[in-house]
Amino acid sequence: MNSELINKYFSNLSDTQRSQFEALDALYHEWNEKINVISRKDIDNLNLHHILHSLGIAKMIHFRPGTRVLDFGTGGGFPGIPLAILFPDCTFKLIDGTGKKIRVAQEVISAIGLKNCEAVHLRGEDEKDRYDFIVSRAVMPLPDLVKIVRKNVSHDSHNALPNGILCLKGGDLDNETAPFHRIVQIQPLTQWFKEEWFKEKHCIYLPL
Numbered sequence: 001m002n003s004e005l006i007n008k009y010f011s012n013l014s015d016t017q018r019s020q021f022e023a024l025d026a027l028y029h030e031w032n033e034k035i036n037v038i039s040r041k042d043i044d045n046l047n048l049h050h051i052l053h054s055l056g057i058a059k060m061i062h063f064r065p066g067t068r069v070l071d072f073g074t075g076g077g078f079p080g081i082p083l084a085i086l087f088p089d090c091t092f093k094l095i096d097g098t099g100k101k102i103r104v105a106q107e108v109i110s111a112i113g114l115k116n117c118e119a120v121h122l123r124g125e126d127e128k129d130r131y132d133f134i135v136s137r138a139v140m141p142l143p144d145l146v147k148i149v150r151k152n153v154s155h156d157s158h159n160a161l162p163n164g165i166l167c168l169k170g171g172d173l174d175n176e177t178a179p180f181h182r183i184v185q186i187q188p189l190t191q192w193f194k195e196e197w198f199k200e201k202h203c204i205y206l207p208l
Protein backbone atom coordinates (compact mmCIF):
# COMPACT_ATOMS: atom_id res chain seq x y z
CA MET A 1 0.00 0.00 0.00
CA ASN A 2 2.89 2.35 0.78
CA SER A 3 3.36 3.87 -2.63
CA GLU A 4 0.34 2.46 -4.49
CA LEU A 5 -1.51 5.67 -3.77
CA ILE A 6 1.33 7.76 -5.20
CA ASN A 7 1.71 5.49 -8.26
CA LYS A 8 -2.03 5.79 -8.90
CA TYR A 9 -1.68 9.50 -9.67
CA PHE A 10 1.99 9.72 -10.67
CA SER A 11 2.59 6.69 -12.85
CA ASN A 12 5.85 7.61 -14.60
CA LEU A 13 8.16 7.65 -11.59
CA SER A 14 11.73 6.40 -11.83
CA ASP A 15 12.90 3.49 -9.69
CA THR A 16 14.77 5.98 -7.49
CA GLN A 17 11.66 8.09 -6.96
CA ARG A 18 9.58 5.01 -6.18
CA SER A 19 12.04 3.79 -3.57
CA GLN A 20 12.26 7.27 -2.02
CA PHE A 21 8.48 7.55 -1.69
CA GLU A 22 8.38 3.96 -0.40
CA ALA A 23 10.90 4.78 2.34
CA LEU A 24 8.99 7.77 3.75
CA ASP A 25 6.36 5.78 5.62
CA ALA A 26 8.78 3.86 7.84
CA LEU A 27 11.05 6.90 8.33
CA TYR A 28 8.25 9.19 9.49
CA HIS A 29 6.81 6.49 11.76
CA GLU A 30 10.24 6.02 13.32
CA TRP A 31 10.97 9.72 13.78
CA ASN A 32 7.48 10.53 14.97
CA GLU A 33 8.07 8.24 17.95
CA LYS A 34 11.00 10.48 18.97
CA ILE A 35 9.82 13.92 17.84
CA ASN A 36 6.12 14.46 17.32
CA VAL A 37 5.79 16.22 13.95
CA ILE A 38 2.57 14.53 12.82
CA SER A 39 -0.32 13.90 15.19
CA ARG A 40 -0.37 10.35 16.55
CA LYS A 41 -3.78 9.63 15.05
CA ASP A 42 -2.71 10.96 11.65
CA ILE A 43 0.62 9.21 11.16
CA ASP A 44 -1.07 6.08 9.78
CA ASN A 45 -2.59 8.24 7.05
CA LEU A 46 0.81 9.62 6.03
CA ASN A 47 0.52 8.72 2.34
CA LEU A 48 -2.92 10.23 1.88
CA HIS A 49 -2.95 13.19 4.28
CA HIS A 50 0.65 14.35 3.90
CA ILE A 51 2.50 12.92 0.89
CA LEU A 52 -0.28 12.89 -1.72
CA HIS A 53 -1.70 16.13 -0.32
CA SER A 54 1.71 17.78 -0.80
CA LEU A 55 1.76 16.56 -4.40
CA GLY A 56 -1.44 18.49 -5.11
CA ILE A 57 0.91 21.36 -5.98
CA ALA A 58 2.43 19.18 -8.72
CA LYS A 59 -1.01 18.87 -10.31
CA MET A 60 -1.27 22.66 -10.41
CA ILE A 61 2.16 23.18 -12.00
CA HIS A 62 4.94 21.05 -13.44
CA PHE A 63 8.10 22.82 -12.28
CA ARG A 64 10.62 23.22 -15.07
CA PRO A 65 14.22 22.07 -14.47
CA GLY A 66 16.20 24.69 -12.55
CA THR A 67 13.18 26.06 -10.68
CA ARG A 68 14.00 27.26 -7.15
CA VAL A 69 11.36 26.60 -4.50
CA LEU A 70 11.11 27.74 -0.86
CA ASP A 71 8.94 25.64 1.46
CA PHE A 72 7.80 28.12 4.12
CA GLY A 73 6.91 26.57 7.51
CA THR A 74 7.73 23.05 6.35
CA GLY A 75 7.27 21.35 9.74
CA GLY A 76 8.63 17.84 9.24
CA GLY A 77 9.11 18.35 5.51
CA PHE A 78 5.75 18.97 3.80
CA PRO A 79 5.12 19.80 1.05
CA GLY A 80 8.84 20.20 0.28
CA ILE A 81 10.16 16.63 0.54
CA PRO A 82 7.50 14.95 -1.66
CA LEU A 83 7.88 17.75 -4.24
CA ALA A 84 11.69 17.46 -4.18
CA ILE A 85 11.38 13.72 -4.88
CA LEU A 86 9.03 14.39 -7.78
CA PHE A 87 11.15 17.20 -9.28
CA PRO A 88 14.80 16.07 -8.97
CA ASP A 89 15.97 18.77 -11.42
CA CYS A 90 14.68 21.60 -9.22
CA THR A 91 16.10 22.87 -5.92
CA PHE A 92 14.16 23.11 -2.69
CA LYS A 93 14.91 24.92 0.56
CA LEU A 94 12.73 23.96 3.51
CA ILE A 95 12.54 26.37 6.45
CA ASP A 96 10.77 26.31 9.78
CA GLY A 97 11.13 28.21 13.04
CA THR A 98 10.90 25.02 15.12
CA GLY A 99 14.30 23.33 15.32
CA LYS A 100 13.15 19.84 16.27
CA LYS A 101 10.79 19.66 13.28
CA ILE A 102 13.59 20.72 10.94
CA ARG A 103 15.76 17.98 12.41
CA VAL A 104 13.21 15.38 11.31
CA ALA A 105 13.16 16.86 7.80
CA GLN A 106 16.98 16.83 7.70
CA GLU A 107 17.14 13.20 8.81
CA VAL A 108 14.55 12.10 6.23
CA ILE A 109 16.32 14.01 3.42
CA SER A 110 19.60 12.34 4.38
CA ALA A 111 18.10 8.86 4.74
CA ILE A 112 16.54 8.82 1.27
CA GLY A 113 19.55 10.48 -0.38
CA LEU A 114 17.70 13.56 -1.60
CA LYS A 115 20.36 15.78 -3.19
CA ASN A 116 18.22 18.71 -4.38
CA CYS A 117 16.77 19.63 -1.02
CA GLU A 118 17.98 21.23 2.22
CA ALA A 119 16.15 21.89 5.49
CA VAL A 120 17.19 24.88 7.59
CA HIS A 121 16.09 26.13 11.01
CA LEU A 122 15.04 29.64 10.04
CA ARG A 123 12.09 31.98 10.41
CA GLY A 124 10.54 33.26 7.20
CA GLU A 125 11.31 36.84 8.17
CA ASP A 126 15.01 35.98 8.18
CA GLU A 127 15.12 34.26 4.78
CA LYS A 128 16.89 36.55 2.32
CA ASP A 129 17.20 34.59 -0.93
CA ARG A 130 14.87 34.77 -3.91
CA TYR A 131 12.90 31.88 -5.39
CA ASP A 132 10.56 31.17 -8.27
CA PHE A 133 7.86 29.82 -5.97
CA ILE A 134 7.00 29.81 -2.28
CA VAL A 135 5.05 26.70 -1.24
CA SER A 136 3.27 26.01 2.05
CA ARG A 137 0.57 23.95 3.72
CA ALA A 138 -1.90 26.02 5.77
CA VAL A 139 0.82 27.84 7.70
CA MET A 140 -1.00 31.16 8.14
CA PRO A 141 -3.65 33.31 6.43
CA LEU A 142 -2.67 34.30 2.89
CA PRO A 143 -2.35 38.08 3.51
CA ASP A 144 0.09 37.42 6.39
CA LEU A 145 2.10 35.00 4.26
CA VAL A 146 2.30 37.50 1.39
CA LYS A 147 3.70 40.19 3.71
CA ILE A 148 6.57 37.92 4.77
CA VAL A 149 7.50 36.22 1.49
CA ARG A 150 6.93 38.92 -1.12
CA LYS A 151 10.62 39.87 -0.71
CA ASN A 152 11.64 36.30 -1.60
CA VAL A 153 9.93 36.02 -5.00
CA SER A 154 12.32 36.37 -7.95
CA HIS A 155 11.33 38.68 -10.81
CA ASP A 156 12.54 36.30 -13.52
CA SER A 157 9.90 33.68 -14.39
CA HIS A 158 10.78 30.42 -16.18
CA ASN A 159 7.60 28.38 -15.70
CA ALA A 160 4.16 28.15 -17.32
CA LEU A 161 2.80 30.14 -14.36
CA PRO A 162 4.44 33.44 -13.33
CA ASN A 163 6.38 33.27 -10.05
CA GLY A 164 4.44 33.48 -6.81
CA ILE A 165 2.88 31.48 -3.96
CA LEU A 166 1.39 27.98 -4.16
CA CYS A 167 -0.29 26.87 -0.95
CA LEU A 168 -2.51 24.03 0.17
CA LYS A 169 -5.50 24.95 2.31
CA GLY A 170 -8.89 23.61 3.30
CA GLY A 171 -12.30 25.02 4.15
CA ASP A 172 -13.75 28.43 3.38
CA LEU A 173 -11.10 30.65 1.80
CA ASP A 174 -13.24 33.66 0.85
CA ASN A 175 -11.96 36.03 3.55
CA GLU A 176 -8.25 35.41 3.13
CA THR A 177 -8.32 35.42 -0.67
CA ALA A 178 -10.60 38.49 -0.92
CA PRO A 179 -7.71 41.02 -1.06
CA PHE A 180 -6.35 39.17 -4.12
CA HIS A 181 -9.65 38.27 -5.80
CA ARG A 182 -8.60 39.67 -9.18
CA ILE A 183 -5.51 37.49 -9.54
CA VAL A 184 -5.77 34.51 -7.17
CA GLN A 185 -6.59 31.05 -8.53
CA ILE A 186 -8.25 28.47 -6.26
CA GLN A 187 -8.31 24.90 -7.56
CA PRO A 188 -10.15 22.08 -5.74
CA LEU A 189 -7.92 19.04 -5.26
CA THR A 190 -10.92 16.78 -5.99
CA GLN A 191 -10.45 17.48 -9.71
CA TRP A 192 -7.23 15.44 -9.51
CA PHE A 193 -7.59 13.17 -6.47
CA LYS A 194 -10.74 11.09 -6.02
CA GLU A 195 -10.40 10.15 -2.33
CA GLU A 196 -13.11 11.51 -0.03
CA TRP A 197 -10.52 13.18 2.23
CA PHE A 198 -9.74 15.79 -0.46
CA LYS A 199 -13.20 17.33 -0.35
CA GLU A 200 -12.92 21.04 0.52
CA LYS A 201 -9.11 20.90 0.08
CA HIS A 202 -7.64 23.38 -2.38
CA CYS A 203 -4.45 24.53 -4.03
CA ILE A 204 -4.17 28.31 -4.12
CA TYR A 205 -1.96 30.06 -6.65
CA LEU A 206 -1.13 33.73 -6.19
CA PRO A 207 1.25 35.41 -8.64
CA LEU A 208 3.49 37.97 -6.95
